Amino acid sequence: KKKGGNAYSFYEPTLQTLLENHIELEIDIVRAIAADEFCTYFQPKTCALGYVVGAEALIRWNHPTKGLIVPADFIAIAEQYGLIQALQNIVLRDVCILIEQLTASHVIDDTFNVSINISQCQFNSAKLKTELLTTLNDFSISTSQIKLEITESMLSGDIDNAIQQMQELKEDGFILSIDDFGTGYSCLTHLSAFPVKELKIDKSFIDNVLDDEAGKSIVNTIISLAKSLNIPVVAEGVESLAQLEALKAMNIDSIQGYLIAKPMMKDDYVKWHKHNLLQRSLSA
Ligand code: C2E
Ligand code: MG
Ligand code: MG
Ligand code: MG
Numbered sequence: 001k002k003k004g005g006n007a008y009s010f011y012e013p014t015l016q017t018l019l020e021n022h023i024e025l026e027i028d029i030v031r032a033i034a035a036d037e038f039c040t041y042f043q044p045k046t047c048a049l050g051y052v053v054g055a056e057a058l059i060r061w062n063h064p065t066k067g068l069i070v071p072a073d074f075i076a077i078a079e080q081y082g083l084i085q086a087l088q089n090i091v092l093r094d095v096c097i098l099i100e101q102l103t104a105s106h107v108i109d110d111t112f113n114v115s116i117n118i119s120q121c122q123f124n125s126a127k128l129k130t131e132l133l134t135t136l137n138d139f140s141i142s143t144s145q146i147k148l149e150i151t152e153s154m155l156s157g158d159i160d161n162a163i164q165q166m167q168e169l170k171e172d173g174f175i176l177s178i179d180d181f182g183t184g185y186s187c188l189t190h191l192s193a194f195p196v197k198e199l200k201i202d203k204s205f206i207d208n209v210l211d212d213e214a215g216k217s218i219v220n221t222i223i224s225l226a227k228s229l230n231i232p233v234v235a236e237g238v239e240s241l242a243q244l245e246a247l248k249a250m251n252i253d254s255i256q257g258y259l260i261a262k263p264m265m266k267d268d269y270v271k272w273h274k275h276n277l278l279q280r281s282l283s284a
C-alpha cells in the first residue's frame with residue numbers, strides 16, 4: 001500500500017506462503033502427536049575399541065504419507081510453535097522404556113546413560129527440570145542415567161544464566177554434555193566453569209580430520225583441551241576406519257557414527273547392543 005495503488009510486491013506472497021507452510025506443518029505436528037506418529041531411534045556410542053558405552057536418542061516422524069521424516073524438517077517449527085516439550089516428553093518416555101528393558105535383560109547397569117537433545121527454548125525455560133522429573137517419576141530409573149546434550153551455541157549468550165541452569169540440572173543428578181562443539185562461539189575460558197561430563201566434537205571437524213594438517217590439528221587441539229579439563233571427548237559422525245585410526249592416535253575417548261551403527265529403532269538397537277556385548281566377551 002505504501003507504494004500506492006496496485007503496486008505489486010514480490011516479497012509479500014512469498015512470506016505469506018512460507019507462513020502458511022509453517023502453520024500447516026504446525027497443525028500436522030499437533031495431529032501427529034495425538035496419532036502417536038513420533039518415534040525414537042537410538043544410535044550407540046562406543047569406546048575407541050568399538051564397545052558400547054552409551055546411546056543417543058534421536059527423534060523421527062513416521063508420517064502416514066510422507067514416510068520417515070528427520071528432525072531437521074520439523075524441530076525448528078516445533079520449537080517456534082511451543083511443541084518441543086511435547087516431543088521431548090515422547091523421547092524421554094521412550095528412553096526410559098529402553099533403559100528399563102536393557103536393565104531387565106541385565107545388559108546394562110545403572111552407570112549406563114542415554115542422551116537426549118535439549119532445544120534452546122527448553123534450556124531457557126525454568127520448567128525444564130520439572131518436565132524431565134515428571135516423566136522420570138513414572139519409571140524406576142535415576143536422573144544419572146539420562147544425559148542432556150546442550151549445543152555449544154546455546155552457551156554463548158548469557159553465560160551466568162547458562163551455568164546456573166546447568167548447575168541446577170547437575171544437582172538433580174542429570175549428566176550434561178556439550179554437543180556440536182566447535183560450531184558455536186562459546187568462550188573457551190568458560191569451558192572449565194561448565195559442569196559437563198562430555199564434549200562432542202561436531203561432525204564437520206571429523207569430516208576434515210584426514211584432509212590436511214590443519215583439519216587434524218583442530219581436532220587434536222579440541223581433544224587436548226578437553227583432556228586438560230578432565231572432560232571425556234566423543235567424536236560424532238565417524239564414517240571411516242581411517243578416521244577412527246586417526247582419532248585413536250589422538251586419544252579419543254568415544255565415537256559415534258555410521259561406521260559403528262546408524263540410528264536404529266528400539267528393538268534393533270537392543271539386538272545390536274546385546275550382540276556388541278557378546279563380541280566384547282568373546283574377545284576378552
Ligand atoms: P545431533 O544431536 O548432533 O545428532 C547427530 C546427528 O548426526 C543425527 O542426525 C545422526 O543421525 C547423525 N549422524 C550420526 N552419525 C552420523 C554419520 O556417521 N554420518 C552422518 N552423515 N550423520 C550421522 P538426526 O537424527 O537427523 O538429528 C539431527 C539433529 O536434530 C540432532 O543433531 C539434534 O540437534 C536434533 N535432534 C534430534 N532429535 C532431537 C530431539 O529429540 N529433540 C531435539 N530438541 N533435537 C533433536
Ligand atoms: Mg546430539
Ligand atoms: Mg551433535
Ligand atoms: Mg551435530
